[in-house]
Amino acid sequence: MIEVRGLSMRYGRTLAVDDLTCTVKPGLVTGFLGPNGAGKSTTMRAVLGLEVPSSGEALVDGRPYASLRRPLRTMGALLNAGAVHGGRSARDHIGCLARSNGIGRARVTAVLDQAGLTDVAGKRIGGFSLGMKQRLGIAAALLGDPAVLMFDEPLNGLDPEGIRWLRGLLRSLAAEGRTVLLSSHLMNEMAFTADHVIVIGRGRLIADTGMNALAGHFEGDVLVRTRHPEQLTAIMRGHGATVVAEDDGARAVALSVHGLDAAEIGALALSAGIALVELSPRAASLEEAFMRLTEDSTEFRSESGSTQKEAVR
Structure with missing residues (x-):
């Protein structure tokens, strides 16, 4: 050892x-x-x-x-x-x-x-x-x-x-x-x-x-893709969810959702008549876990850009 x-x-x-x-x-x-x-x-x-x-x-x-x-x-x-x-x-x-x-x-x-x-x-x-x-x-x-x-x-x-x-x-x-x-x-x-x-x-x-x-140890999220992100985001936030847009170049906007599970999101989208392109639960990755664990221990930090992830308005 x-x-x-x-x-x-x-x-x-x-x-x-x-x-x-x-x-x-x-x-x-x-x-x-x-x-x-x-x-x-x-x-x-x-x-x-x-x-x-x-x-x-x-x-x-x-x-x-x-x-x-x-x-x-x-x-x-x-x-x-x-x-x-x-x-x-x-x-x-x-x-x-x-x-x-x-x-x-x-x-x-x-x-x-x-x-x-x-x-x-x-x-x-x-x-x-x-x-x-x-x-x-x-x-x-x-x-x-x-x-x-x-x-x-x-x-x-x-x-x-x-x-x-x-x-x-x-x-x-x-x-x-x-x-x-x-x-x-x-x-x-x-x-x-x-x-x-x-x-x-x-x-x-x-x-x-x-x-x-x-x-x-860390909560994952749910990946949601839809062509009606503003409407769905407002509904999910009204039910206590945290929603962040992920710009990955796809035609349908990808949303990272915390606070609601996939079944709850699907039910909300269905009741509002919003079509979903994707609905995928995601476990926290090692990178995400590492970043959360060490966020108070990072001595050399770059300025966070606004192009990678931004909240849907």
Whole structure:
């Protein structure tokens, strides 16, 4: 397991991680979520012993990572795909890591093949795209066949095939009973991949729960499409509903409705003689749940535009 116990990280007046306690368990893909500046990368660096905690501790299988004699055999990690020597070939880079941990050449060949880099193994890393560097970093994390794996934004730069490959890889690793921690800002992909989520904001724990349970804490809405949005909106608001228009370019205006269920909306439309093009209940998405959980913890916020969603007048 990865265990974080009362971890705090302070840099001058900035408290990057604030008394964080959580456990990443085996057999699951755990998503590590939070806004920019939430302390995710700092926490991961502390797990690897790259940062010294102001207080608390971060352990891998009950021990500090720095105390492991052959660390790659216990835990593999990818924090920064660009942190490689551009003049080395992919094979030499993985080979150096293997020698430092007493790992044979056959394993070097195996992980390069697993990451889809066999054809470019002899080429210099400096000429690699970001996606290829991500694959190389993933190969390095897998090198020691470790029971614990940790990845910080590994999806950045991957093409659709690469994303699909990594999703399957992470789920297969967890199915083998390994501990997998994954940080990403791609909420839709995280919803497909993670079984459990740890959410932090301003360095503090906000949620530590199963993926399904997270979205289940929040009410969904009902998507309604009609060619008579003003009339239907007035009726639904008269019955206590909150209605927001979604401009998706379709001929029939899409309405997001809270406070009435699909059956109630259908009955109101029928009694008013209003034809509906669509009437679909929607559960809260991971993105929506994340935004609601972290709305008070976002340090860098863009100005909200009026073109994406606006109330029907």
